Amino acid sequence: MKKIEIITRPHKLDDVKEALRAIGVKGMTATEVKGFGRQGGHKEVYRGAEYRVDFVGKVKLEVVVEDALAAEVVKAAAKAAHTGQVGDGKIFVSPVDEVLRIRTGETGEAAI
Amino acid sequence: MVQAGDTAFVLVSAALVLLMTPGLALFYGGMVRRKNVLGTLMQSFIMISLVSLEWVYLGYSMSFGPDVRGLIGSLAWAGLCGVGPAPNPDYAATIPHLVFMIYQCMFAVITPALIAGAFAERVRFPGFLAFSLLWTVLVYNPVCHWVWGAGGWLKQLGVLDFAGGLVVHLTCGAAALASVLVIGPRKDHEKRQFFPHNLPMTLLGTGLLWFGWFGFNAGSALAADAIAAQAFVATHLGGMAGMAMWTAMEWFYQGKPTTLGAASGAVAGLATITPAAGFVGPNSAVIIGLAAGCCCYLAVLTKSRLRFDDSLDVVGIHGLGGVLGTLLAGVLASKAVNPAGADGLIAGNAGQLGIQALAVGVVGLYAFAVSWLILKAVQAVLGLRLSPEAETVGLDVSEHNEAAYTE
Numbered sequence: 001m002k003k004i005e006i007i008t009r010p011h012k013l014d015d016v017k018e019a020l021r022a023i024g025v026k027g028m029t030a031t032e033v034k035g036f037g038r039q040g041g042h043k044e045v046y047r048g049a050e051y052r053v054d055f056v057g058k059v060k061l062e063v064v065v066e067d068a069l070a071a072e073v074v075k076a077a078a079k080a081a082h083t084g085q086v087g088d089g090k091i092f093v094s095p096v097d098e099v100l101r102i103r104t105g106e107t108g109e110a111a112i
Numbered sequence: 113m114v115q116a117g118d119t120a121f122v123l124v125s126a127a128l129v130l131l132m133t134p135g136l137a138l139f140y141g142g143m144v145r146r147k148n149v150l151g152t153l154m155q156s157f158i159m160i161s162l163v164s165l166e167w168v169y170l171g172y173s174m175s176f177g178p179d180v181r182g183l184i185g186s187l188a189w190a191g192l193c194g195v196g197p198a199p200n201p202d203y204a205a206t207i208p209h210l211v212f213m214i215y216q217c218m219f220a221v222i223t224p225a226l227i228a229g230a231f232a233e234r235v236r237f238p239g240f241l242a243f244s245l246l247w248t249v250l251v252y253n254p255v256c257h258w259v260w261g262a263g264g265w266l267k268q269l270g271v272l273d274f275a276g277g278l279v280v281h282l283t284c285g286a287a288a289l290a291s292v293l294v295i296g297p298r299k300d301h302e303k304r305q306f307f308p309h310n311l312p313m314t315l316l317g318t319g320l321l322w323f324g325w326f327g328f329n330a331g332s333a334l335a336a337d338a339i340a341a342q343a344f345v346a347t348h349l350g351g352m353a354g355m356a357m358w359t360a361m362e363w364f365y366q367g368k369p370t371t372l373g374a375a376s377g378a379v380a381g382l383a384t385i386t387p388a389a390g391f392v393g394p395n396s397a398v399i400i401g402l403a404a405g406c407c408c409y410l411a412v413l414t415k416s417r418l419r420f421d422d423s424l425d426v427v428g429i430h431g432l433g434g435v436l437g438t439l440l441a442g443v444l445a446s447k448a449v450n451p452a453g454a455d456g457l458i459a460g461n462a463g464q465l466g467i468q469a470l471a472v473g474v475v476g477l478y479a480f481a482v483s484w485l486i487l488k489a490v491q492a493v494l495g496l497r498l499s500p501e502a503e504t505v506g507l508d509v510s511e512h513n514e515a516a517y518t519e
Binding site: 045049050 | 305307308362366367368370372373376409412413416425
C-alpha cells in the first residue's frame with residue numbers, strides 16, 4: 001500500500017478530488033496547511049507597517065491506495081492540479097505498513 | 113423649562129454615545145491577535161460599569177458640580193444629590209438636569225476605554241482597572257471641569273471645545289503616550305509581526321463608532337436645533353474627508369488602499385472634527401477632515417519608524433486628532449455659524465488661536481504628567497505587566513479563563 005500526499009493550491013482541491021474519485025479512490029483526508037517553496041510569500045501592509053508573509057496557504061490531500069493504483073493516482077492528481085505557474089505544489093509517495101478500520105477490525109487492503 | 117424635542121434628542125444622543133464603547137471594543141478587538149480578543153473587548157466593556165458607578169457617586173459632581181477656584185467641582189452633587197428633573201440653566205436650560213448628567217456619563221465611559229489601545233495585549237486586568245479608575249478621577253474629571261464645568265478656568269478664558277477634542281481625545285492621547293513609555297513594548301515587538309486577527313470586526317466597530325459619533329457631536333448642542341444640525345453635518349464631512357485622505361495617501365505611498373487604512377482615516381477625521389463640530393461650516397469641516405487624514409497617517413508611519421509600541425495608535429490618531437482639531441477650531445471657527453461660539457483666526461480673531469494653543473499645552477502636559485504618576489503608582493502597588501508566560505498564552509486565557517474561538 002502507498003500513501004500519496006498531494007500539496008496543492010486551495011482552489012484546485014475540488015478538481016483533484018473529482019479526478020481521484022473518477023479513477024476509483026474512495027476516501028481521502030484534506031488539511032489546510034501553510035508552507036513555502038519556490039513561490040515565496042507576499043507583502044501585507046497594516047497602518048503603514050509592511051509585513052513579509054512567507055508562508056502561503058495550501059491544501060494537503062492524503063490518500064492511501066493499493067500499490068497497483070498508486071501510479072495512476074499520482075498521474076491524475078498532477079494533471080488536475082497543474083496550472084504551469086510557480087506554486088502548483090508537490091506530490092509525495094511513501095510506503096504504508098499497515099491499515100486498520102477501527103469499526104470492524106479489518107486490516108490491510110480490505111481496510112482501505 | 114423642559115422642551116420635549118430637546119429632551120428626546122439628548123436622550124437618544126446619550127444612547128448613541130453609549131454604543132460607541134462597544135463599537136470601540138470591536139474596532140480594537142479586530143486589530144489584536146486572536147488570543148487577546150476577549151481581553152481587549154473586556155477593557156472597553158467593563159468601563160461602562162466602572163466609570164458609570166464612579167460618575168454617579170463622584171465624577172459628575174467633580175466635573176460639573178459647584179465650582180471651586182475654577183479647578184474642580186465640589187462634591188455637593190455626589191450621589192446625584194440635587195440632580196433631578198429640573199433643568200440646570202448653567203448647562204442646558206431645556207432638558208432635565210438628569211438627562212445632561214447621563215449624556216455626559218457616556219463621554220466619561222469611553223475616554224479611558226480609548227487609552228487601552230495603546231497598551232493592548234500586555235496588561236493585567238486588576239492593574240488596568242485601578243489605572244482606569246484613578247485616571248478618570250484625577251485626569252478626566254478635572255479637565256472636564258476646566259473646559260466644560262460652570263466656572264472652569266479654561267471655559268472662562270473662552271476656549272472652544274465643542275464635544276471633547278481636549279476633554280476626550282487629547283487627554284486619552286497624552287495618557288496613551290505615558291502608558292507606552294511606562295509599560296513598554298509587547299514581548300518580541302521587534303522580532304515578530306503582529307497581524308490584526310479580524311479586520312471585518314474592526315470595520316464593524318468603525319461603523320458603530322461613526323453612527324455613535326453623531327450623538328457625541330450633534331448631541332453636544334444639547335438641543336434639537338440648528339447648531340445640532342451644523343455639528344451633525346460637520347461630523348459626517350470630517351469623517352468622510354479623513355477616510356478619503358488616508359486612503360489616498362496610503363494608495364499613493366504604499367501601492368494599495370487598505371480597509372484598515374479607510375477605517376483609521378474615518379476615525380482620525382471624526383476625532384479631529386470633534387472639538388470644532390458646532391463652530392465651523394461644512395467647507396471648514398472638510399478641510400479639518402483632510403488635514404486629519406494626512407497628519408494622522410504620517411504620525412502613524414513615524415511611530416513605526418521610531419519603534420514605539422503604541423499598539424493600536426491612540427497617540428497618532430486620538431492624541432494628534434485632539435490637538436489638530438482644537439487648533440483648527442481656533443483657525444476656522446465663525447460666529448456666523450454659531451453665535452454662542454467665537455471667531456477664529458480667519459474671521460479676524462487671532463487671539464482665539466492663542467487660547468486654543470494654551471489649552472492644548474496645559475491639558476496635554478497635565479494629562480501626560482498625572483497619567484505617568486498614576487501608572488508608576490499602580491505598577492508599584494498592583495503591577496501592570498503580564499508575566500512573559502501569560503503574554504505568550506494571551507489575555508483571554510490568562511486573565512479571563514476563556515477563549516473566543518473554540519470548536
